[in-house]
Structure formats: structure tokens, C-alpha cells
Amino acid sequence: MRWSGDGRLRQGIASMSSMSTDLQIDVSEQQGSVPVTLLRLDGPLDASTHTALESKVAELVEQGTRNLILDLSRVSYMGSAGFFAIQTIIKLLRSDAESGHGGAVEEVSHVKLLAPSDEVMKVIRRLGVEDYLDIRTDLGAAVASF
Amino acid sequence: MEKPFSLEIEATLENLKRVREFVKDAAAALGLPAQAIGDVELAVDEAVTNVVVHGYGGEGGRLRVEVDTEDAALAVYISDEAPPYDPRQTAAPDLSAPLEDRPIGGVGVLLIQKSVDEVRHRVNMQGGNQLTLIKKGLARDVEGVG
Numbered sequence: 126m127r128w129s130g131d132g133r134l135r136q137g138i139a140s141m142s143s144m145s146t147d148l149q150i151d152v153s154e155q156q157g158s159v160p161v162t163l164l165r166l167d168g169p170l171d172a173s174t175h176t177a178l179e180s181k182v183a184e185l186v187e188q189g190t191r192n193l194i195l196d197l198s199r200v201s202y203m204g205s206a207g208f209f210a211i212q213t214i215i216k217l218l219r220s221d222a223e224s225g226h227g228g229a230v231e232e233v234s235h236v237k238l239l240a241p242s243d244e245v246m247k248v249i250r251r252l253g254v255e256d257y258l259d260i261r262t263d264l265g266a267a268v269a270s271f
Numbered sequence: 272m273e274k275p276f277s278l279e280i281e282a283t284l285e286n287l288k289r290v291r292e293f294v295k296d297a298a299a300a301l302g303l304p305a306q307a308i309g310d311v312e313l314a315v316d317e318a319v320t321n322v323v324v325h326g327y328g329g330e331g332g333r334l335r336v337e338v339d340t341e342d343a344a345l346a347v348y349i350s351d352e353a354p355p356y357d358p359r360q361t362a363a364p365d366l367s368a369p370l371e372d373r374p375i376g377g378v379g380v381l382l383i384q385k386s387v388d389e390v391r392h393r394v395n396m397q398g399g400n401q402l403t404l405i406k407k408g409l410a411r412d413v414e415g416v417g
Contacts, residue, residue: 147288172320173284202291204316205379244309251385252378 148174150181155194157268163239165196170207170245182214191235192271193218194264198240203248211238211258234259237267274337274348276300282323282334282351290319290336294347297338302410303345310386311347311406317379318349318358318402326353326400344388345406352399357392358383 148168155161162185170178182193195211197203218235237259241249249255261267276297280286294315298308315336322334335350361380383390389405 169288171284171287171316172324173287202312202316204313204320205382206320208378247309248313248382251382 148177150178152181152185155264155268157271159192159271160190161192161194161268161271162190163194163196163264163268165199167199167201169202170197170200170210171202171204172206175206175210178210179213182217186217191218193235194237194239194261194267196239196264197245198242200242200245203242203245205248205252207245208248208252208254211236215258235271237261237270239264239267274339276338278336280334280336282319282327282332284320284323286334287316287319287323290334291316293336294338298345298406301338301340301345303406304408304410307345307406307408311345311404314383314386314404314406315347315349317383318404321356321358321379322349322351322353322400326351326356340409341405343407343409345409347404347406349402349404350395350399352397355394355398356400358402359390359392 148166148170151165151167153163153165155163164178164181164185166178168174182190185193193214195214200207215234215236238245239261241260249258249260259270261270276293278290278293280289291312295308295312298311299305303311319334319336322332323329326332333352335348337348337350339346339348358380361377383404386406387404388407389403391403391405393401393403395401
């Protein structure tokens with residue numbers, strides 16, 4: 126392989142930990158039989174943006190969030206990194222439920238996925254994980270399901 | 272031989288979006304249908320993410336992405352100067368395991384394999400890798416370019 130344009134390529138090396146602003150995360154509170162936090166995502170959920178989502182959810186859990194809806198209807202792209210972020214969030218809220226019950230396994234899902242875009246559903250289907258996720262199409266029903 | 276569409280760019284997570292946009296534009300110009308373009312976008316994103324994260328360990332490095340046709344298929348060539356790595360040798364994840372118990376490794380490679388028709392890998396003579404992703408489905412009247 127022959128490389129051209131030597132020099133320019135070394136400019137602007139970005140840190141792995143820097144966060145992209147491409148993914149917009151809007152947080153709001155919903156009230157069902159229990160408080161529910163709604164996160165609306167807008168933009169790509171890839172290896173450059175997933176940490177922003179994970180950090181936001183960790184911050185919310187720290188502040189007391191126990192039930193979460195991820196609105197994925199405006200996610201323009203999702204790769205495996207995005208899927209892992211969702212998996213991480215599910216684990217985060219599940220483990221919190223366990224600690225509140227003396228270590229007993231809590232089977233109730235605390236994370237619902239709302240109206241995933243076609244791009245998100247493609248990845249979910251290809252990974253064969255539909256049955257492991259709580260996917261809802263309607264916000265009101267999703268809030269009421271907690 | 273020069274390919275009709277070529278992008279040289281620093282291998283960083285922040286550049287993933289640019290790489291995806293480049294490949295989508297090239298695939299569209301070469302006549303790939305929209306749904307297939309989404310598949311190529313996903314495969315390229317996963318492959319380049321692997322180069323950035325595993326190949327270069329997040330330190331950055333050279334990346335070249337080229338798009339061309341091979342017969343009636345789209346071909347994307349991803350070249351790097353990272354240590355030799357053939358993603359086809361990565362073990363597939365156990366999709367029968369519970370979501371929470373699945374290992375992270377291999378999921379990106381699985382998505383690549385499910386999104387394109389053929390994956391080829393070679394170690395370049397000067398070192399580094401060239402991964403080729405083949406996606407069938409170009410319109411029949413589109414001839415090879417360049």
C-alpha cells in the first residue's frame with residue numbers, strides 16, 4: 126500500500142475519551158404509577174457517542190432515576206457500540222434493583238426502548254436480541270408499564 | 272490502481288461519521304440501492320471502529336477507505352498500518368446466551384458478516400491490513416468504474 130499526503134494525516138489526533146456532540150440527549154420526567162425518566166436521543170449512536178449516553182444515564186441513576194425509557198425513534202444510526210450502551214444501561218438499572226432487595230434477583234425490567242428507528246431495529250434483529258429487550262411503540266403505554 | 276472513490280483520514284472515533292458519509296455517498300453514486308447502502312454503512316462503521324480501537328489502540332493512525340465495483344457488486348477496501356488482524360478469525364458470540372451474559376467480543380464482526388456478502392482480508396506487503404467488504408446488488412446497467 127502506498128500512502129500519499131504524508132504529514133496532514135498526523136494532525137488533529139483526537140482523544141478516545143473525547144465526546145462527540147452529534148448525539149443530542151433530552152431528559153424529561155414522566156409520571157406513571159412510579160416516576161419514569163424519558164431520554165430522547167437524536168443523532169448517531171456509535172463508538173464516538175455511546176459514552177455520552179452511558180455517562181448521562183449513570184448521572185441520572187446517581188440522582189435517583191430507577192425507571193427509564195429510551196426514545197430511539199430519532200436515532201439516525203446505531204452500531205454495536207450503541208447496542209452495548211443499551212446493554213450497559215439495562216445492567217446498571219437491573220443491578221440497582223437487586224441491591225434494594227437484599228441481593229434477590231429482580232426480574233422486572235427497568236428499561237424500556239421506545240419506537241426504535243429502522244436503523245436501530247436492523248441491528249437488534251441482526252444480533253437476535255429482540256426477545257431480551259422490552260420494546261414499546263407508545264409512550265403512554267411504556268410509562269404505564271412500569 | 273486508483274479507485275474512483277478514495278478517502279484518507281486519521282483513524283479516530285470522531286471521524287467515524289465522516290467515513291460513513293463518504294461510503295454512503297460513494298455507494299449511492301455507484302448505484303447501490305438504499306437498503307443495501309445502510310448495510311454497507313453498518314459494516315464499514317464496525318470495521319473502522321475495530322481499526323481505531325483494537326488496531327491502533329486509540330492512538331490514531333492512517334486509514335484509507337476506497338470504494339469501487341467488482342462485477343455487479345460494490346467493493347469497499349479498508350486499509351490501515353496496524354498490526355495484522357483478520358477479523359474473520361474472531362469467534363462468533365453465543366447468541367443463545369442471555370443478553371447480560373454475552374461477551375462483547377465478536378459482535379461487531381458478526382454484524383459485518385450479516386451485513387455484507389463477502390469479507391476478505393490480507394496483510395499488505397509493507398505491513399498493515401486491507402479488509403475488503405463486498406455487497407451485491409448493484410443495478411445491472413452499472414459498469415465497473417476506473
